[in-house]
Amino acid sequence: MKQLWVEQYRPSTIDGYVFVDDAQREQVETWIREGSIPHLLLSGSAGTGKTTLAKLLINELGIDEYDVLYANGSKEARKVEWVDKLISFCQTMPFGKFKIVLIDEADYMNPNSVQPALRNLMEDYSGSVRFILTCNFPNKIIAPLHSRCQGFHIVKTDHTEFTARAATVLVTEGVTFDLDVLDSYVKATYPDLRKCLNLVQLNSQSGALAPPGASDRSARDWKLDCVDMFKRGKIREARTLLCQSSGPEEAEEIFRWMYDNLDLWGSTPERQDQAIVIIRNGLVSHNAVADVEINLSATLIELAGIQ
Ligand SMILES: Nc1ncnc2c1ncn2[C@@H]1O[C@H](COP(=O)(O)OP(=O)(O)O)[C@@H](O)[C@H]1O
Ligand SMILES: [Mg+2]
Numbered sequence: 001m002k003q004l005w006v007e008q009y010r011p012s013t014i015d016g017y018v019f020v021d022d023a024q025r026e027q028v029e030t031w032i033r034e035g036s037i038p039h040l041l042l043s044g045s046a047g048t049g050k051t052t053l054a055k056l057l058i059n060e061l062g063i064d065e066y067d068v069l070y071a072n073g074s075k076e077a078r079k080v081e082w083v084d085k086l087i088s089f090c091q092t093m094p095f096g097k098f099k100i101v102l103i104d105e106a107d108y109m110n111p112n113s114v115q116p117a118l119r120n121l122m123e124d125y126s127g128s129v130r131f132i133l134t135c136n137f138p139n140k141i142i143a144p145l146h147s148r149c150q151g152f153h154i155v156k157t158d159h160t161e162f163t164a165r166a167a168t169v170l171v172t173e174g175v176t177f178d179l180d181v182l183d184s185y186v187k188a189t190y191p192d193l194r195k196c197l198n199l200v201q202l203n204s205q206s207g208a209l210a211p212p213g214a215s216d217r218s219a220r221d222w223k224l225d226c227v228d229m230f231k232r233g234k235i236r237e238a239r240t241l242l243c244q245s246s247g248p249e250e251a252e253e254i255f256r257w258m259y260d261n262l263d264l265w266g267s268t269p270e271r272q273d274q275a276i277v278i279i280r281n282g283l284v285s286h287n288a289v290a291d292v293e294i295n296l297s298a299t300l301i302e303l304a305g306i307q
Helices: 022-034 050-060 080-089 114-124 143-148 157-170 180-190 194-201 222-231 237-245 248-260 271-286 290-306
Strands: 040-044 068-072 097-104 127-135 149-156
Touching: 022 050, 022 149, 022 271, 040 050, 050 097, 050 127, 050 149, 068 080, 080 097, 080 114, 114 127, 114 143, 157 180, 157 194, 180 194, 180 222, 222 237, 237 290, 248 271, 248 290
Parallel strands: 040 127, 040 149, 068 097, 097 127
Antiparallel strands: none
């Protein structure tokens, strides 16, 4: 069976990892050089590389596989019974320098039972155990855990590096592609690299990256089609498609997407500034208007009118 690119190309060393900026790259390099990390809280939106960074650190720090306890906050680590397992893991001596407890999706851990239980463990075993927590919503993590962990917030990965990473995967797979087509995939999915790689894999079965609209329905993604229409100046069609395809509950996500892709609305910094104000106004009225679709349409009309 063909492997998923997202797994196959999950970088296990710092080389293939897309950093937000140089400061974050240097921070990670320092940890690796020193051979040690503090307790970490990695936060950021989906598909930006939190789990990848956690696993990469475990690998680069040379942690013995028996010294790693992996758990998911939305599954086993949601229940307080899991804490007993965690305690026995912490109590035994590490094989190597220290142990790591990696809790993915830690924001789903119960804030009244599991999260408080971690507090003492982080202190009592700080000599031999390091915790790495990953989450989408840091505000769901209780304050005592914030204060015990160094926060590492992945805001938005670098746009150019994001594109380069997708391009590298395509080249390695021997898939031919047009840069402008790839750019549409990037714009439709940024900053979610997982989504980008999945969508690109789905659309390169023939050995070439299919332009938006060319693939069969199952591999279609309306954001991708929209980006393509916007780029080709078919503003009205794009607007209709966007309003039709997105549910009212997705509206806030769409405003975010508009903001993440400012170069769709203008090529100069001045035009992009105008776009930000328009998007902000749209978002403000979004909470006040009765018809979300009309508001979204109006915002798009304003964006298309930027000169
Ligand atoms: N910053 C990144 N650098 C390199 N690859 C990444 C990055 N972010 C995501 N990916 C790719 O997307 C996939 C999913 O990333 P993951 O780390 O699981 O995201 P999440 O932030 O949701 O935990 C990875 O397997 C990898 O292929
Ligand atoms: Mg993850």
